Amino acid sequence: MDNQMNDIKPSAYLKEAIENVLNKKIIQCVQPNFGLSAALRYSIELEDKSKVFVKAATDDQTAGWLRTEHSVLASYQDNFMPEIINWIDEFVNFPILITQDFSNAFWAASDKGVHWRKGDIELLLDTVKKLSTIKGRHLLPKLENHNTGVWAKIAEDPEGFLKLKMCSGNWLMHSIDYLIEAESKVDKTGETLVHGDIRSDNICIDGSRVVFVDWSNACIGSADHDLVNLLPTLHLEGGPDPFQIMPDAASQAAALCATHIRRLSNDKSMPFWLKDVFKKLIAIELEWAAQCLHLDRPDGIK
Incomplete structure (x- = not known):
């Protein structure tokens, strides 16, 4: 989202998990100023200049919400939904959803x-x-x-x-x-x-x-x-x-x-x-x- 991004570094675990599953290095990571839950959200640029959007759960409640979101996007795959890039749901950690990035799309809402x-x-x-x-x-x-x-x-x-x-x-x-x-x-x-x-x-x-x-x-x-x-x-x-x-x-x-x-x-x-x-x-x-x-x-x- 234009003019709603803040440069930020994800945790070492999150960075490693994303780079391992995508097999690409993270070049830049910015955080949108939206979202009311405690889940982490990032627009990430990779070494090949492609971008992905990452949402990571931080507790049991956001984990449940994120699993619901993943199941919907995986089951319906309609044109008005983001495309899933990858899904990380390990038993010992909270899940991570990686989807299509829309930071260059038009967002009516801004600060x-x-x-x-x-x-x-x-x-x-x-x-x-x-x-x-x-x-x-x-x-x-x-x-x-x-x-x-x-x-x-x-x-x-x-x-x-x-x-x-x-x-x-x-x-x-x-x-x-x-x-x-x-x-x-x-x-x-x-x-x-x-x-x-x-x-x-x-x-x-x-x-x-x-x-x-x-x-x-x-x-x-x-x-x-x-x-x-x-x-x-x-x-x-x-x-x-x-x-x-x-x-x-x-x-x-x-x-x-x-x-x-x-x-x-x-x-x-x-x-x-x-x-x-x-x-x-x-x-x-x-x-x-x-x-x-x-x-x-x-x-x-x-």
């Missing part, structure tokens, strides 16, 4: 924000649609329905939600029953391959194709799951109004909004900037749900 070029969002939505047609054929976790009843809890004690200033008490009083019912009907189950974490820093554009990286949260579920979770964030980044893409997604929008409300309420350590992002997403999702349910638009923060 300067998110900037999509003309036509990128349309290409992205087309690729998400293609992903939604892939039938799950691998042993992955399956999405299940766990209705948390967030809107029902808000109905019982609306004060905390109203402090967010997403709507007035009057609007909530006239809309809450519809939101409760919509949330209760959401269905995440299905037989489709789900990436589980499609967002701008997990997306690059390599020529004319979109590539999704970081498949560690992959699972099997509803065909619309990835799109539903992408649209509000994409709208913040200049993308279309979610209602324009999914006008019949009342349950998904109400449930997604409820999920973000619950997390904002429960995560007391959330940094201020992330709280601001969550509030914006909640406002987008609440309006989306209201439009799908043919309710008046929320009369709070836009």
Whole structure:
């Protein structure tokens, strides 16, 4: 990723393992400034001027995620996935995944924000649609329905939600029953391959194709799951109004909004900037749900 790389030296073990399996010396190793897990990530240039991307687990949790990612990439091998170069999974050490490097591809997300070029969002939505047609054929976790009843809890004690200033008490009083019912009907189950974490820093554009990286949260579920979770964030980044893409997604929008409300309420350590992002997403999702349910638009923060 341009302007997001830091020069760094991998550990002696990691350097030796990579050079041995590839039979090439490492010339340069840089670390991208992305990725939220404790796994190590490197863009590595080899002695023949070729490049590979390396992700190395650092604990049992990241090892499990990395094995999931490897199994997905090895099983599906679709055009929107990185190509596997090699896989190191020794009993005495945490696994290492070596894949195609995309440091020269276009990344909309950078330390300067998110900037999509003309036509990128349309290409992205087309690729998400293609992903939604892939039938799950691998042993992955399956999405299940766990209705948390967030809107029902808000109905019982609306004060905390109203402090967010997403709507007035009057609007909530006239809309809450519809939101409760919509949330209760959401269905995440299905037989489709789900990436589980499609967002701008997990997306690059390599020529004319979109590539999704970081498949560690992959699972099997509803065909619309990835799109539903992408649209509000994409709208913040200049993308279309979610209602324009999914006008019949009342349950998904109400449930997604409820999920973000619950997390904002429960995560007391959330940094201020992330709280601001969550509030914006909640406002987008609440309006989306209201439009799908043919309710008046929320009369709070836009």
